[in-house]
Amino acid sequence: MILQGSNLTIRFGQTIALNGADVAISPGEIVAIMGPSGSGKSTLLHVLAGILRPEHGEVRLNDERIDNLSDSRRSRLRLRSFGFVLQFGDLVPELSLRENVELPLRLLAVPKAKARVRGSELLRHLEVDELADRRPGQVSGGQAQRAAVARALAHRPTVIFADEPTGALDSAAGEVVLDTLTGLARKEGSAVVMVTHEARVASYADRTILLRDGRVAA
Numbered sequence: 001m002i003l004q005g006s007n008l009t010i011r012f013g014q015t016i017a018l019n020g021a022d023v024a025i026s027p028g029e030i031v032a033i034m035g036p037s038g039s040g041k042s043t044l045l046h047v048l049a050g051i052l053r054p055e056h057g058e059v060r061l062n063d064e065r066i067d068n069l070s071d072s073r074r075s076r077l078r079l080r081s082f083g084f085v086l087q088f089g090d091l092v093p094e095l096s097l098r099e100n101v102e103l104p105l106r107l108l109a110v111p112k113a114k115a116r117v118r119g120s121e122l123l124r125h126l127e128v129d130e131l132a133d134r135r136p137g138q139v140s141g142g143q144a145q146r147a148a149v150a151r152a153l154a155h156r157p158t159v160i161f162a163d164e165p166t167g168a169l170d171s172a173a174g175e176v177v178l179d180t181l182t183g184l185a186r187k188e189g190s191a192v193v194m195v196t197h198e199a200r201v202a203s204y205a206d207r208t209i210l211l212r213d214g215r216v217a218a
C-alpha cells in the first residue's frame with residue numbers, strides 16, 4: 001500500500017466528521033470516495049493529504065507516518081509527493097496557465113528550462129498549449145481545469161487528490177477533464193483519490209469507497 005489511513009477520527013465541535021475510517025490505496029490505483037452529503041468525504045481527503053491532522057488514528061505514506069510530522073514538514077511533503085485538483089479554479093489568477101503548471105516544479109527547485117519542457121508536454125497533452133500564455137480568467141472553466149490537471153501532474157506526484165474535480169463543469173468539459181486526469185495518472189503511475197457524488201465520475205475509478213457517518217461502509 002502506498003497510502004494508508006487507519007482508524008481516522010476527527011471532530012469539529014460536536015460533529016464527528018470521521019469516526020474510525022480505514023482506507024488503503026495501492027500504487028497507481030484510482031479510487032473514488034462517495035457517500036451522502038456530510039458523510040466526511042472532503043474531511044477524509046484532507047486528512048489523507050496531510051492538510052488536517054486526525055485526533056485519533058494515523059496516516060502512512062510509503063509506510064512512513066505523516067500525520068504526526070510538523071506543519072512545515074507536512075507542507076513540504078504535500079508539495080513533493082501530492083498533487084491537487086479542486087472544484088473551483090484554484091490556479092493562481094495572476095500567473096499564466098504555463099506559469100501555473102510550472103509552479104510546483106519551480107517550488108521544488110527544478111531548473112527553469114526543465115520545468116518549461118515538462119509544462120509544455122503536459123499542456124500539449126491536455127490540449128491547452130495554445131492558451132498557455134493566457135491567465136485563468138481569460139479561458140473557460142474547462143480549459144482552466146485542464147491546466148489544473150496539468151499542474152497536479154507536473155512533478156509526478158505519488159498521489160493526486162481531487163475534490164469534486166468536475167463539479168463546476170458541464171458534462172462534456174467534465175468528461176475531458178476526467179479522461180485526461182485518469183489517463184495521464186495511469187500512464188505516469190500516480191494514484192488518484194477523488195471525492196465525488198456523481199456515479200459518472202466514480203465510473204472512471206478502479207474502486208469506490210463508500211462513506212457513511214464518517215466510516216467506510218463499503
Ligand SMILES: Nc1ncnc2c1ncn2[C@@H]1O[C@H](COP(=O)(O)OP(=O)(O)OP(=O)(O)O)[C@@H](O)[C@H]1O
Nearest residue numbers: 012015016017035036037038039040041042043044
Ligand atoms: N471546518 C469545519 N468546521 C465545522 N464543521 C465541519 C468542518 N468541516 C467539516 N465539518 C462537518 O463535518 C462533517 C463532514 O464534512 P465533509 O465536508 O467532510 O462532508 P462531505 O461528505 O464532503 O460533504 P459534502 O458532500 O456535502 O461536501 C459535516 O457534518 C460538516 O458539517
